[in-house]
Amino acid sequence: MPIESLMVNTFNGLYFAALLFFASVGLTLVFGILNLLNMAHAAFYGLGAYVAVWTLNNMGDITTSTVVLLAVLVLVIPLVVFVLSAVLDKTVFAPLYEIEPVYQLLATFGVILMLDDVIKFIWGASPITVDGAVDPSRQLGTLDLLGISVSAYRSVVILIAIACAVGLYLMFVKTKLGKISQAMSEDYEMVQMLGINVNRVRIMIFSISVAIAALGGALFVPFATATPAVTLEYVLLSFAVIVIGGLGSLKGVVVAALVIGMVRSFGIAYYPALELAIVFGLMAVVIIFKPEGLFGDEGVVE
Amino acid sequence: MGGQQQHQQPLLEVEDVTVSIDRATVLEEVSLAVQPGETVALIGRNGAGKTTTFRSVMGQTSIRNGTIRVDGTDLTDRPSRERIQHGIGFAPEDRRLFTTLTVEDNLRMSAWGKGDVDDDGFEARLERVLDIYPEMEEFLDRPAGQLSGGQQKMVTVGRALTSDPDIVLLDEPFEGLAPSVREQFREGVERIKDLGISIVVAESNVRHAGEIADHGYVIERGEIVTDIGRDEPIVDNDEIKRIFEGG
Numbered sequence: 001m002p003i004e005s006l007m008v009n010t011f012n013g014l015y016f017a018a019l020l021f022f023a024s025v026g027l028t029l030v031f032g033i034l035n036l037l038n039m040a041h042a043a044f045y046g047l048g049a050y051v052a053v054w055t056l057n058n059m060g061d062i063t064t065s066t067v068v069l070l071a072v073l074v075l076v077i078p079l080v081v082f083v084l085s086a087v088l089d090k091t092v093f094a095p096l097y098e099i100e101p102v103y104q105l106l107a108t109f110g111v112i113l114m115l116d117d118v119i120k121f122i123w124g125a126s127p128i129t130v131d132g133a134v135d136p137s138r139q140l141g142t143l144d145l146l147g148i149s150v151s152a153y154r155s156v157v158i159l160i161a162i163a164c165a166v167g168l169y170l171m172f173v174k175t176k177l178g179k180i181s182q183a184m185s186e187d188y189e190m191v192q193m194l195g196i197n198v199n200r201v202r203i204m205i206f207s208i209s210v211a212i213a214a215l216g217g218a219l220f221v222p223f224a225t226a227t228p229a230v231t232l233e234y235v236l237l238s239f240a241v242i243v244i245g246g247l248g249s250l251k252g253v254v255v256a257a258l259v260i261g262m263v264r265s266f267g268i269a270y271y272p273a274l275e276l277a278i279v280f281g282l283m284a285v286v287i288i289f290k291p292e293g294l295f296g297d298e299g300v301v302e
Numbered sequence: 303m304g305g306q307q308q309h310q311q312p313l314l315e316v317e318d319v320t321v322s323i324d325r326a327t328v329l330e331e332v333s334l335a336v337q338p339g340e341t342v343a344l345i346g347r348n349g350a351g352k353t354t355t356f357r358s359v360m361g362q363t364s365i366r367n368g369t370i371r372v373d374g375t376d377l378t379d380r381p382s383r384e385r386i387q388h389g390i391g392f393a394p395e396d397r398r399l400f401t402t403l404t405v406e407d408n409l410r411m412s413a414w415g416k417g418d419v420d421d422d423g424f425e426a427r428l429e430r431v432l433d434i435y436p437e438m439e440e441f442l443d444r445p446a447g448q449l450s451g452g453q454q455k456m457v458t459v460g461r462a463l464t465s466d467p468d469i470v471l472l473d474e475p476f477e478g479l480a481p482s483v484r485e486q487f488r489e490g491v492e493r494i495k496d497l498g499i500s501i502v503v504a505e506s507n508v509r510h511a512g513e514i515a516d517h518g519y520v521i522e523r524g525e526i527v528t529d530i531g532r533d534e535p536i537v538d539n540d541e542i543k544r545i546f547e548g549g
Binding site: 176179180182183186187189190192193194195197263289297299301302 | 360361362381382383385386387392394398400402403404407410411412414415416419461465
């Protein structure tokens with residue numbers, strides 16, 4: 001294998017891994033800390049993608065500044081979704097925390113269908129794309145990385161994913177919210193008996209988790225098209241990530257996203273027909289030999 | 303503190319509390335009262351209903367009948383949070399520490415739960431806990447999961463104290479401790495009493511209960527069967543002998 005193609009595929013693998021991390025990290029946190037298996041989690045990735053296309057395309061008349069466009073993708077859209085998900089947590093999701101996982105799966109599957117219809121109702125069923133003039137990935141062009149030419153925008157996305165992972169880790173080990181979350185993942189009832197307002201922590205963790213998924217969708221879309229199929233694809237992939245990494249572990253998500261990202265990237269390059277088959281084959285192997293996932297028996301940030 | 307406190311308003315009052323879990327009655331009209339500054343023992347064998355009584359006081363059971371009052375306020379249907387804010391601290395029997403967090407963060411958790419102090423206020427409470435258990439200083443920075451059983455028990459009691467309670471519920475505080483550690487613990491309990499904090503201690507060991515309590519209740523199959531008065535001995539009580547020695 002020539003060294004250049006090895007490097008290009010590794011870079012693309014890192015980019016896939018970054019997107020998978022955004023799509024699935026919240027799923028594992030919401031399960032690990034709040035005990036909710038939210039099948040609809042990655043649907044917010046799809047929602048983020050649509051909101052991003054719509055927002056960018058409506059910004060062309062105001063500005064085409066790359067910095068502003070990136071700021072909208074990285075800050076504004078996650079913030080809007082953060083507020084939206086806090087409302088959804090109090091209304092749609094609140095009753096689901098108390099019920100058995102199988103009903104959580106069914107109910108949150110219903111949420112996927114509803115979100116899907118909301119998206120189709122607003123933006124239609126046809127794919128939509130970001131206009132060239134407001135597409136930060138085109139504006140940024142390419143850069144030279146160790147002798148290969150790569151997308152500058154994708155490099156930025158990879159860096160944002162790393163910053164996000166480090167930021168989450170620091171939040172869990174340094175802040176009050178993070179420490180209480182760790183405690184809740186270990187013994188929810190005891191945290192309650194110490195007088196902590198667990199509902200407030202729950203809404204924060206849920207909204208942060210969903211906002212990160214939306215951030216992923218927003219960052220994904222300048223390079224791709226927003227279609228209803230994106231939602232389903234990432235719902236499936238994010239489950240593969242948490243099954244391989246182990247439910248509830250931050251480290252598990254990072255490692256599994258990297259593994260699947262690389263498998264996908266090299267799969268597409270060498271055996272494109274088997275791309276998804278390899279990913280889910282890997283998932284099956286993990287289920288057979290380590291059903292709890294690679295890091296499933298560890299705490300959130302162990 | 304004198305013995306004539308019966309006419310004062312109790313700090314904690316459990317009145318005719320009945321609790322069922324999955325249709326089985328696990329507590330039947332349990333009543334007990336704790337006066338300010340008093341140490342009360344809830345004596346019974348394993349499974350008699352001691353832990354369920356504590357969990358009910360903390361708001362973690364569904365109470366079918368009866369009332370729980372703290373300092374005159376009816377908290378029967380209020381969430382755990384309000385019980386903490388009214389000055390109850392709880393040290394569970396099975397410790398339930400947060401093993402990935404440090405000892406200091408475990409202690410901090412209950413101050414956060416009560417939500418009435420900033421960092422300086424917490425430091426003052428931490429000092430007070432260290433006065434009670436000076437040996438805790440050595441392992442404040444260690445993850446709670448790495449401690450010995452006795453050290454974990456100590457942290458469990460410490461965590462109940464860092465919310466600055468008026469009354470603490472200690473569930474089997476001496477269970478599983480080596481005799482030398484147990485003695486340390488008994489001294490710790492004396493220091494908690496010296497601070498004027500009321501204590502309810504759940505004990506399956508009559509002798510341990512007798513050593514620290516002013517007053518006791520005997521619980522059997524979810525019912526209070528004996529109320530041992532303040533002037534009566536706990537260890538040589540006839541009712542206790544009947545239950546524990548089959549005499």
